[in-house]
Amino acid sequence: MDKASHLSVILDLSPVQWHLFGQSTNPFPLSLSSFLSQLLAFLNAHTACKDENTLAVFGAFPGKSVLLFSSTTGISEGDLGPADANTYRPFKMLDATIMKSILEELEELSGAQEESPLGLVGALTKALCYINRTSSAASSAPAARSEETNLPDPRILIISVSPDQPSAYIPIMNSIFSAQKLKVTIDVCKLFGSDSVFLQQASHLTGGSYIFLERPDALLQYLTMSFLPPPALRQLLSVPTQDKVDFRAACFCHKNIVDVGFVCSVCLSIFCQPVPVCSTCRTKFPIKTLQRLNASKPPAPTANRAAIPATSLPRSTSIGSGTPRLTPLSNGNGTVHPPSQNGTPR
Amino acid sequence: MPPRRITNIDDSDSDISILDDVDIEARGKAKGKGKAVDRGQSSKSKSKAKEQPYAWEATYTRSWDTVQEDEAGSLQGAVEDLIARGRRRRLLAPAAAIRRTIIRHLILILDLSASMLDRDMRPTRFDLMLQYAREFVTEWFDQNPLGQIGIVGMRSGVGERAGEMSGNPQDVLRAMHERHKLEPAGEPSLQNAIEMARSSMSHLPTHSSREIVIIFGSLTTCDPGNIHDTLDECIKDKIRISVVALAAEMKICRDLCDKTGGQFGVAMNEGHFKDLLFELIPPPAQRAAVSRAAGASATNLSADLMMMGFPTRLPNTSPPSLCVCHSELKSEGFLCPRCAAKVCDVPTDCDICGLMIVSSPHLARSYHHLFPVKAYKAVESLVDTPNPSPTCHACSVNFADVALPKPGSAMEGMSPIGRYRCPDCHHDFCTDCDVFVHDVVHCCPGCGK
Ligand SMILES: [Zn+2]
Ligand SMILES: [Zn+2]
Ligand SMILES: [Zn+2]
Ligand SMILES: [Zn+2]
Ligand SMILES: [Zn+2]
Ligand SMILES: [Zn+2]
Numbered sequence: 001m002d003k004a005s006h007l008s009v010i011l012d013l014s015p016v017q018w019h020l021f022g023q024s025t026n027p028f029p030l031s032l033s034s035f036l037s038q039l040l041a042f043l044n045a046h047t048a049c050k051d052e053n054t055l056a057v058f059g060a061f062p063g064k065s066v067l068l069f070s071s072t073t074g075i076s077e078g079d080l081g082p083a084d085a086n087t088y089r090p091f092k093m094l095d096a097t098i099m100k101s102i103l104e105e106l107e108e109l110s111g112a113q114e115e116s117p118l119g120l121v122g123a124l125t126k127a128l129c130y131i132n133r134t135s136s137a138a139s140s141a142p143a144a145r146s147e148e149t150n151l152p153d154p155r156i157l158i159i160s161v162s163p164d165q166p167s168a169y170i171p172i173m174n175s176i177f178s179a180q181k182l183k184v185t186i187d188v189c190k191l192f193g194s195d196s197v198f199l200q201q202a203s204h205l206t207g208g209s210y211i212f213l214e215r216p217d218a219l220l221q222y223l224t225m226s227f228l229p230p231p232a233l234r235q236l237l238s239v240p241t242q243d244k245v246d247f248r249a250a251c252f253c254h255k256n257i258v259d260v261g262f263v264c265s266v267c268l269s270i271f272c273q274p275v276p277v278c279s280t281c282r283t284k285f286p287i288k289t290l291q292r293l294n295a296s297k298p299p300a301p302t303a304n305r306a307a308i309p310a311t312s313l314p315r316s317t318s319i320g321s322g323t324p325r326l327t328p329l330s331n332g333n334g335t336v337h338p339p340s341q342n343g344t345p346r
Numbered sequence: 347m348p349p350r351r352i353t354n355i356d357d358s359d360s361d362i363s364i365l366d367d368v369d370i371e372a373r374g375k376a377k378g379k380g381k382a383v384d385r386g387q388s389s390k391s392k393s394k395a396k397e398q399p400y401a402w403e404a405t406y407t408r409s410w411d412t413v414q415e416d417e418a419g420s421l422q423g424a425v426e427d428l429i430a431r432g433r434r435r436r437l438l439a440p441a442a443a444i445r446r447t448i449i450r451h452l453i454l455i456l457d458l459s460a461s462m463l464d465r466d467m468r469p470t471r472f473d474l475m476l477q478y479a480r481e482f483v484t485e486w487f488d489q490n491p492l493g494q495i496g497i498v499g500m501r502s503g504v505g506e507r508a509g510e511m512s513g514n515p516q517d518v519l520r521a522m523h524e525r526h527k528l529e530p531a532g533e534p535s536l537q538n539a540i541e542m543a544r545s546s547m548s549h550l551p552t553h554s555s556r557e558i559v560i561i562f563g564s565l566t567t568c569d570p571g572n573i574h575d576t577l578d579e580c581i582k583d584k585i586r587i588s589v590v591a592l593a594a595e596m597k598i599c600r601d602l603c604d605k606t607g608g609q610f611g612v613a614m615n616e617g618h619f620k621d622l623l624f625e626l627i628p629p630p631a632q633r634a635a636v637s638r639a640a641g642a643s644a645t646n647l648s649a650d651l652m653m654m655g656f657p658t659r660l661p662n663t664s665p666p667s668l669c670v671c672h673s674e675l676k677s678e679g680f681l682c683p684r685c686a687a688k689v690c691d692v693p694t695d696c697d698i699c700g701l702m703i704v705s706s707p708h709l710a711r712s713y714h715h716l717f718p719v720k721a722y723k724a725v726e727s728l729v730d731t732p733n734p735s736p737t738c739h740a741c742s743v744n745f746a747d748v749a750l751p752k753p754g755s756a757m758e759g760m761s762p763i764g765r766y767r768c769p770d771c772h773h774d775f776c777t778d779c780d781v782f783v784h785d786v787v788h789c790c791p792g793c794g795k
Contacts, residue, residue, distance in 0.1 A: 065791075067742045125791035129740035129779045132786075136778060170717060171789040173710035178786045204659070205707060245659040247680075249706035258656070259683035260701070265449055265554070265650045267716050268492075268709045274651055280716060283649040293653055 004052030005153040005230040006134070008127040009043070011068070013059050013102065014118050015109065017161040021192040021216075030191065030216045038220040039159070040098065044091045045228055047071070056130055057098055058123040061105055063113050065122035068101040069094060072134065118162050121171040127156050128178055135182070153230045155185040155208065160199060161192040166255035172198045179206050185231045189223070191216050197246045197257055204245045207231065211240055252280060262293060449554040450493035450629065451511065452486070453543035454479060454561075456522075458501035459534035461564040461593070467616050471563045471592055472530050478620050479561065480522055486627050487515040491708040492693060496546055497521045498539050502532030503568045505539035511546060513693060534562070536598070537569035537576050540587070544580060551650065556585045557608075559626055562599060563592040573598060580606055586630070590622045629715065654709075655683040655701045657692060670697045680705070714788035722766035722780050734765075739773035740783065740791040768792050 013032075022031040047053055056070040071094075131154045156179070179186055179202070187208040188199040195212060203210040208231070213222055226239045248259045251272040261270040264278040264285075274293040277284050456479065462472040483495060495518045497509035508528065509521025522528070540558065547556045558580075567573065580587060580602075588608035589599045595612050603610035609626065613619035657680035666677045670687045671694070679688040680703065687698040692705050728734045737744055746764055766780040767773070771792030775783065783790060 065794075070742065119794060121789065121794040122791050125783070125787055125789050125794070126740050126742075128787060129738075129782055129791060130742065132782045133741040133743060133776070133778045168794070170710065170713050171794060173707065174714055174788045176707070177711060178782075178788075181786055201707060243661060244664075245661075247659060247705040247707070248656045248683075249709065260653065260655045263652045263654045263709065265652055268712055269716070270654075270706075270709065271651075278649075278651075285649060285651045289651050293651060296653070 003153060003230070003232070004050050004054070005155070006054045006056075006131065007046050008056045008058065008131060008154070008156045009039075010058045010060060010120070010123045010127060010156060010158045011039070011102075012118065012120065012158070012160045012162050013061050013106070014162045015062070015106065015114055017192065021161055026192075028215055028217045030219065035191075035219065036099070036102070038223070040095050041220055042223040042228065043094060043098075044088075045224060047090060047094065049228070054134075055094070056127065058127050059102060059105060060118050060120045060123040061109060062118055063116035064105075065119035065126055066101065066105055067126065067130070068105075069097045070130070117165050117167070120158075120160075120162070120165070121168050121175065124156070124158070124172070124175045128175060128182065128184065131156075131182060131184055153185075153232060154182070155187060155231060157187045157189065157227050158199060158202075159189045159191065160196060161190075163193050164196050164198050164257070166250035166257060169198060169250035169255070172202065176202045176205050187211075187227050189213065189227065191219070195246070197248050200245050201247065209234070209239050450490050450557060451496075451547055451550055451554050452493065452557045452559060453496045453498055453511075453547065454483075454559050455498045455500060455505075455539045455543060456508070456528070456561055457534050457563045457592075458499040458506075458528055458530045459532060459564045460530055461534075462530040464563065464593075467592065467613075467619065472528075473525075474616060474619065475561050475563070475592075476522060476525065476528070478623055480519055481620075482623050482627065483515060483518050483522070485624065487518075489627055489711075490629060491711050492704065496543070498543050498546075499528060500534035500536070500539045501530065503535045503538070505535065505542035507542060507546070514691070533566065533568040534564045535569055536560070536562075536567040536602075537571060537573045540573075540576050540580065540602075544576070544583060544585060547585065548583070555630070556583065558585055558587045559623075560587065560589045560599075560602075561592070561623070562589055562596075565593050565596065567596075567598065574601075577602055577605060588626050590619065592619065629712070652702060655696070655703045656706045657681055657683060657689075657703050659705075660688070717788075719784055719788055719790050720769050721784070722768055722775060724761035725763060725765035725767050725774065726761065728763065728765075735774055738776035738779055740775055740779040743776050743778075745774070745776065 018032045018035075020026075022029050043055060043057070047055055054071045056072075057068040059066045059068045135154065176186070184206060185208040186199075186202045186206040188196070188203045188210040190196060190199065190210070190212045200210050202208075209226060211222060211226055213219065225237075229237055229239070248257050249261065249270050250256065251258050251261055252269045253271050253275070256272050258270065258272050261272060262274050263270055264281065264283060266283045267278065267281040269278055269280040271279075274290050275285070276287075276290060456475060458472075462470070462475065464471050467474045486495065487493065492513070494511045494513045495509075496507075496511035497518065499506040499508045509518055512518055539560075543558050550556060585606060586608045587602045587606045589603050589610050591599055591610070591612045593612075595610075600610050602608070609622075611622040611625075613622055660677065660679050660681065662678040664677050666675045667679075667688060668675055669679055669690050671690050674690075676690070679690055680692050681688055682696040682699065682701060682703055684701045685696065685699040687696055689696065689703060692703050693708060695702050725731075734745075761777075764777050765774045766777070768775070768790050771790060773792035775791075779791075
């Protein structure tokens with residue numbers, strides 16, 4: 001580890017998901033407090049690896065996103081409490097700041113707020129803005145162009161426990177493309193719940209690793225073995241990479257995740273079934289096309305498949321064999337939704 | 347029919363500069379009407395180019411002339427001026443989604459006649475053209491991932507197909523890779539080359555755009571027939587022709603562009619040449635979309651609904667199997683979502699079931715054209731704000747406490763206290779984040795959309 005590296009961590013702190021995760025009916029339950037203690041050990045390890053390593057921690061709460069800690073902003077000494085002879089001072093500062101801000105934010109959450117969608121997009125864009133500002137400040141000031149101010153190998157680690165929000169599809173894709181432009185690697189550590197289609201694409205497109213933890217109780221081991229080394233070192237260590245990348249997208253009309261979609265040729269909006277008018281750009285499609293597509297559409301399975309959430313994709317399908325990987329659904333949900341005119345993605 | 351020379355060329359210097367002024371004005375008007383979006387940038391660079399001498403008059407490139415130091419010897423003022431211009435350009439752009447042609451087909455016609463050996467652009471017109479054409483292709487595919495490009499050369503009075511229409515940037519770049527195969531010779535023939543390009547685009551579906559970009563260094567064209575007939579055919583086929591001329595304006599070139607709705611420009615120096623060429627990269631806003639939509643219930647003929655499949659990518663650690671496209675044994679590949687056949691690369695049509703397979707990031711790359719982030723308002727003072735946040739909502743940098751008095755018209759649209767507020771979520775952002783959010787991320791960190 002010759003060069004310093006910057007790490008931005010995005011924590012998914014959805015109270016509902018963490019409650020579900022901590023329940024003892026899970027094969028490997030993990031409570032928020034034991035998660036945080038393992039995470040803090042990992043963050044301390046990152047700052048200990050090299051003196052110049054920088055760190056920023058963002059929290060994604062329902063309906064909002066907050067910068068919990070950043071190594072560039074100073075912390076008031078009074079918050080730290082009495083000195084502890086057994087703790088290295090920077091570690092203590094980091095731990096105390098993160099715990100304090102998480103507690104504050106969680107207490108602020110009201111009951112109604114807990115239901116609002118997770119602020120993952122906000123946290124991701126903030127992390128990108130943070131990296132953009134710190135790295136551009138370093139490169140635009142020629143005098144200050146020293147090792148410390150530069151952010152070499154910036155990377156973002158997303159620790160996720162929530163399922164995909166299809167409404168966040170476009171903002172997440174936009175964030176991925178800006179991460180590519182900034183040469184930021186996005187790593188994803190999925191602790192709980194189903195595989196995330198969008199986060200898989202994020203790590204694949206930015207050259208990071210997406211790891212689904214089979215044994216969440218071994219979290220600290222996964223973190224230190226896979227996510228502690230900077231991307232430059234990963235090739236030597238053969239960090240586990242993704243099994244398969246699911247390139248599915250969310251339809252604009254119902255936010256379903258689809259694998260066969262109908263695409264407007266003008267604006268490339270994706271719909272889960274043939275629609276007469278594009279809801280995004282108001283283009284009318286020829287009737288002939290609609291008839292042709294309706295006829296060629298496989299009757300029940302397509303409608304069913306369109307409604308399959310990301311969860312039901314089998315995790316390990318036999319690869320290369322000629323068998324279709326589709327698992328037929330018999331939930332009686334084969335109804336075709338009426339075309340929606342107002343469904344613009346937001 | 348014997349070749350006939352067209353020699354109606356405006357080649358006196360004064361004429362050219364007058365025509366170019368008109369061109370600038372016309373573009374400015376188009377911007378005001380909101381028809382063209384990113385023109386502010388280009389007309390700026392154009393006027394910059396206009397002040398500079400012609401390439402053959404200049405002895406060396408002086409890129410630092412465009413940046414001026416202020417009294418204190420700092421470049422800060424110049425940088426802020428650039429940012430302010432960018433902000434004003436954004437405010438002028440229409441906030442509503444505009445239609446853009448996203449599935450594009452383009453034939454790049456390169457002049458390979460002897461006149462390309464001129465050295466008025468360094469090192470030669472030919473080498474510069476090849477270099478810029480390669481950069482153009484790379485950038486074009488980045489912004490139009492579903493498009494296709496073909497290459498046609500004009501040499502010795504005929505059109506030569508240098509590269510077939512392809513959606514793979516590597517294929518297109520390979521066609522231009524071998525310099526000796528493109529060695530300039532003889533006279534160019536606009537008509538032959540355009541006819542060749544037209545015939546290779548005749549089979550395309552109606553919803554895709556057909557475009558021709560001509561890089562033209564000669565002052566003559568050597569045609570077997572009447573080029574105006576070819577022009578009429580192109581109008582009928584809805585082919586847009588754009589010309590970047592390296593020598594001087596030719597009447598026929600301007601006609602080709604004006605009558606087909608393309609852009610015409612005469613490059614004055616190396617930088618201007620690149621600007622003209624790169625202006626053609628963003629997907630064009632669809633012309634006359636409003637009038638056509640208003641025109642009763644007539645369906646838009648150029649639009650269509652396409653069925654597409656989004657594949658699953660297999661890693662190179664999966665068990666090897668045969669691909670359906672080359673029948674080769676390999677591990678990595680993409681699975682067709684409908685028939686589970688394995689193809690090597692996307693975008694493509696599935697060889698088994700015919701479904702068009704694209705990876706969804708290809709589509710998603712263009713979505714920021716559709717849903718732009720609203721321009722942030724510059725905050726003039728904090729008098730009306732009850733609890734101003736002390737830090738930028740995105741990057742958490744501290745805002746300056748006191749207003750810096752910055753008189754001058756150049757600062758129009760800039761906030762004196764460095765705060766920019768989102769009209770939707772009412773959070774404040776710093777200058778860096780304002781630029782970054784609008785130019786790169788295309789997503790407001792406060793609203794999360
Ligand atoms: Zn839908
Ligand atoms: Zn559309
Ligand atoms: Zn193949
Ligand atoms: Zn297929
Ligand atoms: Zn900021
Ligand atoms: Zn906002």
